[in-house]
Amino acid sequence: xxxxxxxxxxANIHALRGGKPELGDLALSDYHxxxxxxxxxxTAADPSLKKSVKQVWFAFHIISxxxxxxxxxxxxxPSSIRIRFRDFTYVSFNxxxxxxxxxxxxxxKSRTCKLGxxxxxxxxxxxxxxxxxxxxxxxxxLYDVRAEFRRQGISEKSRELGWRISTINxxxxxxxxxxxxLIVPSKISDATLKYAAxxxxxxxxxxxxxxxxxxxxxxxxxxxxxxGISFKRNIQxxxxxxxxxxASTEFAGGTSLDMPVESPPPSTADLMIESENTDGSMxxxxxxxxxxxxxxxxxxARPVINSYAMQAIGYGTENMEHYKFAKKEYLNIDNIHVMRxxxxxxxxxxxxxxxxxxxxxxxxxAKSKWLKHIxxxxxxxxxxAQRVGIQHSNVLIHCSDGWDRTSQLSALxxxxxxxxxxxxxxxxxxxxxxxxxxxxxxxxxxxxxxxEDWFTVDxxxxxxxxxxxxxxxxxxxxxxxxxxxxxxxxxxxxxxxxEAVTDADGTPIETGVEPAVAENMAxxxxxxxxxxxxxxxxxxxxxxxxxTRFEFNERFLRRLYYHVYxxxxxxxxxxxxxxxxxxxxxxxxxxxxxYFLSRRxxxxxxxxxxxxxxxxxxxxxxxxxxxxxxxxxxxxxxRTDDEMNGDLNAxxxxxxxxxxxxxxxxxxxxxxxxxxxxxxxNSNPPSSGAPSRTxxxxxxxxxxxxxxxxxxxxSVHAGVESAHEVLTPGTRSPAPPNRNVxxxxxxxxxxxxxxxxxxxSLGKAMFGGGTGGSTGRSSIGGSGSDSGRNSQNxxxxxxxxSMS
Numbered sequence: 001x002x003x004x005x006x007x008x009x010x011a012n013i014h015a016l017r018g019g020k021p022e023l024g025d026l027a028l029s030d031y032h033x034x035x036x037x038x039x040x041x042x043t044a045a046d047p048s049l050k051k052s053v054k055q056v057w058f059a060f061h062i063i064s065x066x067x068x069x070x071x072x073x074x075x076x077x078p079s080s081i082r083i084r085f086r087d088f089t090y091v092s093f094n095x096x097x098x099x100x101x102x103x104x105x106x107x108x109k110s111r112t113c114k115l116g117x118x119x120x121x122x123x124x125x126x127x128x129x130x131x132x133x134x135x136x137x138x139x140x141x142l143y144d145v146r147a148e149f150r151r152q153g154i155s156e157k158s159r160e161l162g163w164r165i166s167t168i169n170x171x172x173x174x175x176x177x178x179x180x181x182l183i184v185p186s187k188i189s190d191a192t193l194k195y196a197a198x199x200x201x202x203x204x205x206x207x208x209x210x211x212x213x214x215x216x217x218x219x220x221x222x223x224x225x226x227x228g229i230s231f232k233r234n235i236q237x238x239x240x241x242x243x244x245x246x247a248s249t250e251f252a253g254g255t256s257l258d259m260p261v262e263s264p265p266p267s268t269a270d271l272m273i274e275s276e277n278t279d280g281s282m283x284x285x286x287x288x289x290x291x292x293x294x295x296x297x298x299x300x301a302r303p304v305i306n307s308y309a310m311q312a313i314g315y316g317t318e319n320m321e322h323y324k325f326a327k328k329e330y331l332n333i334d335n336i337h338v339m340r341x342x343x344x345x346x347x348x349x350x351x352x353x354x355x356x357x358x359x360x361x362x363x364x365x366a367k368s369k370w371l372k373h374i375x376x377x378x379x380x381x382x383x384x385a386q387r388v389g390i391q392h393s394n395v396l397i398h399c400s401d402g403w404d405r406t407s408q409l410s411a412l413x414x415x416x417x418x419x420x421x422x423x424x425x426x427x428x429x430x431x432x433x434x435x436x437x438x439x440x441x442x443x444x445x446x447x448x449x450x451x452e453d454w455f456t457v458d459x460x461x462x463x464x465x466x467x468x469x470x471x472x473x474x475x476x477x478x479x480x481x482x483x484x485x486x487x488x489x490x491x492x493x494x495x496x497x498x499e500a501v502t503d504a505d506g507t508p509i510e511t512g513v514e515p516a517v518a519e520n521m522a523x524x525x526x527x528x529x530x531x532x533x534x535x536x537x538x539x540x541x542x543x544x545x546x547x548t549r550f551e552f553n554e555r556f557l558r559r560l561y562y563h564v565y566x567x568x569x570x571x572x573x574x575x576x577x578x579x580x581x582x583x584x585x586x587x588x589x590x591x592x593x594x595y596f597l598s599r600r601x602x603x604x605x606x607x608x609x610x611x612x613x614x615x616x617x618x619x620x621x622x623x624x625x626x627x628x629x630x631x632x633x634x635x636x637x638x639r640t641d642d643e644m645n646g647d648l649n650a651x652x653x654x655x656x657x658x659x660x661x662x663x664x665x666x667x668x669x670x671x672x673x674x675x676x677x678x679x680x681x682n683s684n685p686p687s688s689g690a691p692s693r694t695x696x697x698x699x700x701x702x703x704x705x706x707x708x709x710x711x712x713x714x715s716v717h718a719g720v721e722s723a724h725e726v727l728t729p730g731t732r733s734p735a736p737p738n739r740n741v742x743x744x745x746x747x748x749x750x751x752x753x754x755x756x757x758x759x760x761s762l763g764k765a766m767f768g769g770g771t772g773g774s775t776g777r778s779s780i781g782g783s784g785s786d787s788g789r790n791s792q793n794x795x796x797x798x799x800x801x802s803m804s
Contacts, residue, residue: 008107012039014078014094019357026093028107031122033058033083035093060112061122061448061567062086068105069458070098081105082354084347086565087558088637090354105455113450118521118574121448121567123589133598139571139591142425143432145181151420152211154183161216162186162247163208168193172578175203177403177439179577183208185243192236199226199234201315204402206237206244209434210414214621215392216248219384221410221438223402224300224307228314238322245296245325245394296326297387299397301380301405304330315400326396331380333405334373336445336529342368343530350637359643371630377405378538378625381412389417389622403439404531410434412538416623419612423551424603428593431560435532439576445531447523448567536561538625540633546623548609556596556603558636563592 008028015022015035024037035056043049065084071077078094079101085091095101115121128134146165149155154163164186168174175197184193184207197203204223211218225237300307300317307317307330320328345368349361387393395413399405411434420426436442536557543550543557564572570589574580596603613619629652632644641649 008104010095010100010104012041012096016092016094016354017090018353019355021094026104028104028111030111031060031125033060033108035091058083058085058089058091059122059566059568060108061450062562062565063108063112063450064454066105066108066112066455067458068101068456070101073098081108084351087562088347088350088353090351092354105457109452109455113452113455113523115449118443118449118583119588121573123567123570123573123585126568126590128590128594134590134594137594137597139569139593139595139597140586142591142593142597143429143437145179145433145437148429148433149183149208149211153213154208154211160186163211166190166193172581175205176578177202177401177576178204178207179437179439180581185240185247187247188240188243192239195236196234196240199232199237200224201226201401204439206241206396208244209410209438210388210417211248212388212417215389217388217392218244218248218394219388219410219413220244220394220396221402221406221434222396222398223406224310224315224398224400225318226314227311227316227319229311231311231319233319233322241298241323241396242325244396248394294391294393295387296394297384297396298323298326298328299331299380299384299395299409300328301331301333301397301399301409303332303334306335310400329383331376331383331405331409333376333380333399333408336404336531337526339373339531339534340529342370342373343533346370346637350639353638360637360639362647365632365644371632374534374537374541375627375630377408377534378412378541378630379627381409381416381538382624382627384409384413385416385622385624388413403441404445404529407435407438407440408531408535408538410438411535412542415539415542416625417621419549419610419621422549423610424556424596424600427552428596435535436571436580437577440532441527441575442532442564442572443521443575443579444524444527445529446565446572447525447528448565448573449521449523451523451525453525532564533561537633537636540636541630542623542625543605544631545626545629547605548607548618549623550605551608551610552603553605554635559596559603560592561636563595568592569595 007030010026013024013026013035015024015026015037022035022037023039023042024035025039027034027036035058037054038049038052043053062085063083064086065082067082069080069082071079078096079098080092080094081101081104082092083090093101093104095104146155149165153161154165156165162185163183166182166184167180168190169178169182170180172178172180174194182193182205184205193205197205200206201223206220206222208218208220225234226232298318298320302317310316318328320326345364349364349368352358384395384397387395397406397409411430414430414434415421415427418426421430442448540554540557543552543554563569567573569592570580570585571592573585573589574583580586609619611619612621614621631641631648632639634641634644637644
């Protein structure tokens with residue numbers, strides 16, 4: 001990037017990061033904060049220091065918290081600015097005088113939360129250096145929707161495959177948040193689509209996103225239906241969903257949806273059995289055979305009770321009496337507010353990274369349940385991949401509005417199914433297709449225009465005290481949360497007295513055509529949520545567990561995360577395809593993909609093996625996550641693996657030894673339970689019969705702190721239910737026991753080990769170089785019960801504020 005036009009320069013500023021000070025000069029431009037060290041005062045006195053001068057650039061748009069701490073001159077304590085960036089960089093700048101600190105603070109604030117419009121962001125003025133590799137690549141041309149679906153075998157000339165490309169949304173009037181081109185079943189006319197659209201939230205009808213190249217089975221996506229408390233139905237929607245599930249079957253030769261298809265080849269069946277870590281018993285074999293039978297699936301990503309509670313305000317979930325060609329599954333993935341609060345707890349655990357060299361607060365990390373959420377998302381995605389790739393079934397995914405949790409599940413399941421999406425170009429296409437094209441609200445979820453609440457003045461600093469680890473930094477969190485909670489509680493009423501239909505933040509939803517670019521694009525803090533962050537984190541888990549199966553490396557994911565917030569490129573601006581088209585981003589901004597493709601060598605995984613061979617372990621087309629082996633993405637949090645995962649790694653290593661010992665003992669027909677207190681966990685496991693990490697029984701390891709037991713590997717099923725059982729209370733069968741293969745520990749071995757294992761590691765810290773919970777079958781309060789209706793209304797209110 002060219003040298004910035006500097007607006008302000010402050011000499012001899014101390015920057016503090018990781019408890020280590022660095023003396024340098026601070027320069028402020030319209031878009032960046034640039035710290036240069038050693039300072040010019042030292043290099044002028046000693047020219048030899050010029051060779052060691054370094055510059056660190058910070059984009060204003062990735063600031064997530066900026067606190068001014070003014071101090072009186074008599075205190076002897078310098079005034080400072082503490083900044084937390086979106087990429088989890090923490091820096092404090094100490095100024096010689098209060099006036100300089102205030103001037104810098106106000107300038108930074110004016111260049112972030114007071115811009116007023118999107119076109120004042122960096123992306124509209126950024127240009128790569130002339131004749132640079134990046135300037136020669138047009139990243140906007142990389143994704144072509146027709147070319148991608150042609151790769152999947154679908155085009156205007158291939159209607160016989162069961163699918164066609166509809167232009168019903170070419171001007172975005174049919175569904176403003178959907179892409180211009182929609183892939184729909186060939187036998188469904190555009191007229192039918194118009195009638196079906198009235199039954200789906202935001203007119204986001206079921207439409208194809210992926211067709212498997214081997215078995216022709218599909219993944220479709222949509223938003224929630226609108227049955228309401230009167231259990232309305234829509235024949236056109238039922239026909240559309242049925243056609244989505246039957247299109248590939250009819251092409252394959254007319255196999256009935258009610259009949260099981262032929263089992264996969266033996267190699268696939270063997271892979272399935274081994275991936276479930278079975279011991280070859282008849283029950284395990286029967287289980288594997290059952291799971292290899294075709295069973296089309298409608299996936300509702302929400303908790304089951306939330307889905308039904310939404311009916312009280314006109315929304316809801318499918319009445320499966322009218323969709324008998326499929327089963328329903330709820331994944332219990334929490335809403336955007338829960339995910340935001342989870343990340344805030346993680347931030348609290350590492351927030352002193354500027355003034356402290358100590359590792360994160362492990363207790364707060366555990367309480368965040370971040371790993372549990374990541375494992376739950378992976379588990380649900382694995383279920384979808386299994387249904388499509390192993391059971392030769394079709395899947396329809398939705399949550400509420402179908403642009404948050406739906407995008408996570410759709411993209412991750414395709415990443416597991418298709419090796420193409422694990423290449424650099426393929427992953428870019430996947431992000432363009434399932435996130436950008438299908439309308440994930442990057443602007444609202446990322447808060448690109450910042451917010452005044454993120455800039456605070458710490459009045460306590462006037463007493464002359466210095467910042468200490470663990471100290472509140474002036475954000476007044478409790479007061480702000482209380483006010484926000486009160487605003488959400490008092491829901492707005494329409495003129496008719498009915499509950500207003502609202503989005504994730506309680507803002508009324510417009511039922512008509514939305515403007516291409518909203519008049520008010522201001523950041524609403526309660527709309528912000530780490531949805532795409534979680535997708536990248538889950539991708540990191542797959543990359544870490546399968547290091548030879550991805551062409552891109554961890555740094556690619558980290559830099560992609562950075563540029564979602566940097567606003568240097570136009571790729572992630574605005575909320576949907578229509579808004580980007582109206583803003584003419586392809587003409588006025590650069591695409592971030594040119595940045596990555598021009599630096600391909602920096603983002604290429606040296607371990608990548610492009611060979612695909614379903615007969616060789618480790619090279620199969622499909623891959624699955626180990627949901628009990630989820631770890632902190634320590635690089636993203638600017639921490640070492642030992643600081644973030646030291647305890648988890650030690651616990652897992654110890655559990656392996658114990659599991660190996662148990663396996664060896666079992667093979668020797670030892671009947672007494674293993675006593676953890678009598679095992680030398682530092683000794684090597686028995687050489688005979690000791691299984692490997694991937695072949696140990698499902699109870700082989702306890703779960704990381706904050707990771708629910710039902711998120712363990714293998715427990716991707718979250719209580720499949722038929723519509724008749726759920727929607728007909730009188731015939732509902734008892735809830736089955738939890739299918740949690742990781743919860744059992746009759747000997748108490750792992751619990752004892754977990755209590756005994758401890759280990760805090762002081763890290764290095766300046767600038768250098770099952771889905772969570774049991775789904776089961778849940779019944780909403782009895783018919784006619786006031787308390788039941790109140791409970792539904794409360795749940796519906798919560799879900800409406802988090803409509804994904």
